[in-house]
Every structure is written in C-alpha cells, then in structure tokens.
Amino acid sequence: MKQETNAIHAGYDREDGQSAVNPPIFLSTTFERAADGEYPLGWQYGRNDNPNRAMLEARLGALEGGAVAYAFASGSVTFMTLLQALTPADHVVAPDDLYFGIRVLLQDVFVPWGLNVSFVDTTDTVAVAAAMRPNTRLVMVETPSNPLMKVTDIAAVAGIAHDAGALLVVDNTFATPILQHPLALGADLVVHSTTKYLGGHHDATGGIIIAREQTDLSERVGMLQRYGGAVPSPFECWLVLRGTQTLPTRIRAHGANAMRVAEYLEGHPKVEAVYYAGLPAFAGHDVARRQMDGFGGMMSVLIKGGQEAAMSVAACMRVFTRATSFGSPHSLIEHRASVEAEGSTTPLNLLRLSIGLEHIDDLLADLEQALDF
Numbered sequence: 280m281k282q283e284t285n286a287i288h289a290g291y292d293r294e295d296g297q298s299a300v301n302p303p304i305f306l307s308t309t310f311e312r313a314a315d316g317e318y319p320l321g322w323q324y325g326r327n328d329n330p331n332r333a334m335l336e337a338r339l340g341a342l343e344g345g346a347v348a349y350a351f352a353s354g355s356v357t358f359m360t361l362l363q364a365l366t367p368a369d370h371v372v373a374p375d376d377l378y379f380g381i382r383v384l385l386q387d388v389f390v391p392w393g394l395n396v397s398f399v400d401t402t403d404t405v406a407v408a409a410a411m412r413p414n415t416r417l418v419m420v421e422t423p424s425n426p427l428m429k430v431t432d433i434a435a436v437a438g439i440a441h442d443a444g445a446l447l448v449v450d451n452t453f454a455t456p457i458l459q460h461p462l463a464l465g466a467d468l469v470v471h472s473t474t475k476y477l478g479g480h481h482d483a484t485g486g487i488i489i490a491r492e493q494t495d496l497s498e499r500v501g502m503l504q505r506y507g508g509a510v511p512s513p514f515e516c517w518l519v520l521r522g523t524q525t526l527p528t529r530i531r532a533h534g535a536n537a538m539r540v541a542e543y544l545e546g547h548p549k550v551e552a553v554y555y556a557g558l559p560a561f562a563g564h565d566v567a568r569r570q571m572d573g574f575g576g577m578m579s580v581l582i583k584g585g586q587e588a589a590m591s592v593a594a595c596m597r598v599f600t601r602a603t604s605f606g607s608p609h610s611l612i613e614h615r616a617s618v619e620a621e622g623s624t625t626p627l628n629l630l631r632l633s634i635g636l637e638h639i640d641d642l643l644a645d646l647e648q649a650l651d652f
C-alpha cells in the first residue's frame with residue numbers, strides 16, 4: 280500500500296476492536312491467562328506490551344518500511360535506550376549539530392559511563408570516514424539537523440558505517456517518513472520524536488525506534504523497552520496513531536507554506552540568512568533534492584542585529600506562537616540558543632520557525648509586521 284493508505288489503515292485490524300472504526304483504548308495493565316497458563320492473545324502485562332502500543336509500532340514500522348519497531352515515552356528516552364543497548368567500550372560517531380538534549384545525554388551520562396563519542400560534521404563524508412574506529416558500533420545522523428538544518432547524505436554515510444562494521448541510525452523527526460526514507464537509503468535504524476509531526480498536534484509526548492531488520496542491537500532495545508519500561512501510555516499511543524492518519528496531507532501543507540515563508544525571508548533586508556533545504560542557495564539543497572520528496576516545515580533564520588534583534592522579532596509575533604517544539608498546525612517561533620542554555624553552539628541571532636497550517640497570507644503578514652517593528 281502507498282503511504283497515504285498505510286497512514287490511515289496499517290496496524291489496526293477492526294476484528295481486534297469490536298468493529299470500531301477507530302480503535303478502543305486498552306487501559307488494562309494486566310491480561311488473563313488461559314486454563315493452561317498460556318496468554319491466549321499474547322498480551323500479558325502493560326509494561327511488556329499493550330494493544331495500542333502494538334498498533335502504533337505496526338503503523339510506524341509500515342510507514343518507515345522496517346521489520347520491527349519499539350515505542351517509548353519520549354524521543355529522548357528512545358535515544359537513551361539505544362545508547363544503553365551498547366556496551367561502554369563501544370565508540371559512537373555523533374553529529375556536531377544534533378538535538379541539544381541528546382548531546383547532553385551523550386556528554387553527561389554516556390561518556391562518564393565509558394562510551395567513546397566523537398562529534399563530527401556528518402555532512403562531511405571525509406570527516407565521518409576519518410572518525411571511524413575498530414570499535415565503532417553506531418553512527419548517528421540527524422538530517423535535516425536541529426537547528427542548523429544541515430543535510431547529511433544518508434546513503435554515503437551508510438556506506439562508510441557499513442564498511443567499518445557499524446550501524447547507522449537516522450533521526451527522521453524533521454523529515455518524517457513522508458519526505459525521507461532512511462531505511463531504503465541504507466540506514467539500519469530510524470528514530471523519531473513522535474511528539475512532533477507524527478503526533479502532529481502538541482498533545483502527546485513519545486518516541487519510536489524502527490529497525491530495518493531484527494539485529495542483536497534492536498533485540499536489546501526491545502529487551503530494555505520491556506524491562507526498563509520507559510513506555511508510552513495507551514492514550515498517548517492512541518493520540519499518535521490518530522495523528523498519523525493526516526500525516527501525508529499535513530506534511531505537504533506544512534512544506535508548501537514553508538517554501539513561501541523561506542522565499543519571503545530570503546529577500547528581507549533584516550534577514551542575514553535563511554537555513555531551509557528548499558532554497559537553491561542553501562548548502563544542503565542538492566543532497567536534499569536527491570534524498571527527500573520535499574523539504575518540510577522547519578527552518579531557521581539569522582536576524583541582523585544580534586540576539587536582541589532576534590528576541591524582539593520573536594516578541595512581536597502575533598500569529599506565530601513563541602514556544603519551543605514543532606510539527607503541529609500552530610506556527611511556532613523560538614530563540615533557540617536560550618532554550619538550549621549553557622553549552623549551546625547555536626548562533627545567538629538564530630530563530631527557529633515551525634511553519635504551521637494557518638493561511639500563508641496571515642503568516643507572511645505576521646512576519647512582515649514583526650520584522651518592520
């Protein structure tokens with residue numbers, strides 16, 4: 280089936296839900312054994328498994344084209360579990376521009392634990408190849424990256440990782456499975472914060488990891504999911520499953536609005552630079568055109584006049600909401616460096632924009648009045 284159809288149907292069989300068109304929510308944390316002691320339908324205990332979680336894993340597994348998927352309580356704990364599935368003597372290659380919280384976990388938790396971590400510019404394949412070591416187990420890529428929107432060539436980095444006997448994991452949160460298919464490009468694992476576009480409405484926190492095929496590493500992630508228990512609630516699984524139904528349509532609309540906003544901002548005298556893969560002048564444009572089916576709804580903008588000018592633009596917005604996160608119908612704007620706090624390498628005049636689904640004329644007018652203020 281095509282993505283649009285999978286987004287609505289994959290993972291839910293109405294026979295399992297009393298014929299309800301939308302699945303019921305299974306709140307029970309425990310399931311009855313049969314007389315012989317077996318669990319007739321496989322369900323046992325809420326931490327180990329739950330029908331709503333299984334539906335979500337099946338649907339997102341289908342959208343990414345993976346063999347297995349494990350859902351978690353947040354995108355961050357998904358990464359944390361993947362890193363815990365390694366052994367401390369392993370080496371990990373991580374991007375120099377990656378989601379700030381994951382960098383904190385690597386530096387403050389996993390390096391003290393013993394994990395060897397190299398931060399490299401993953402858009403530079405020579406640098407990635409040079410960073411590989413005999414004990415490199417995992418290469419991490421985030422593309423487009425947060426917040427610099429850097430675009431990494433997934434197929435090229437997959438080749439480098441595999442030549443060195445390592446696995447490649449791609450954070451596909453910005454692109455979603457509608458615009459980018461990391462597993463088809465050679466990645467072994469895909470991670471999402473489902474808090475963003477997959478849930479799509481800023482009302483559920485979650486994460487998921489999807490593996491192209493079951494490996495020792497992905498089996499260990501599954502073991503940590505069941506025994507560690509950083510699992511999403513049935514209701515949050517249900518919300519994300521509902522959000523996926525409109526994902527293909529939402530993503531196209533986010534992208535159409537974002538292209539118009541990027542073109543407008545690129546020509547504005549108060550804007551120093553626009554980081555958006557859809558702009559032909561942007562460094563990552565050619566790779567993005569090759570490996571993506573569109574450029575998505577996220578961009579970053581450098582405002583002339585430094586941090587103060589950037590903060591005052593954010594403060595003047597009326598339609599855009601000044602808030603962190605992204606991927607919902609609401610357009611959001613944020614001064615990224617102040618969210619990231621100490622240790623941030625983000626330019627002080629950078630604003631990150633999540634382009635929502637409001638009318639484009641209202642979004643452009645809002646930006647115009649804020650930039651002219």
Ligand SMILES: *Cc1c(COP(=O)(O)O)cnc(C)c1O
Nearest residue numbers: 353354355378425452472474485
């Ligand atoms: C938000 C985000 C995360 C972390 O996910 P949470 O659900 O907030 O824990 C990881 N990677 C990227 C690219 C993100 O945007």
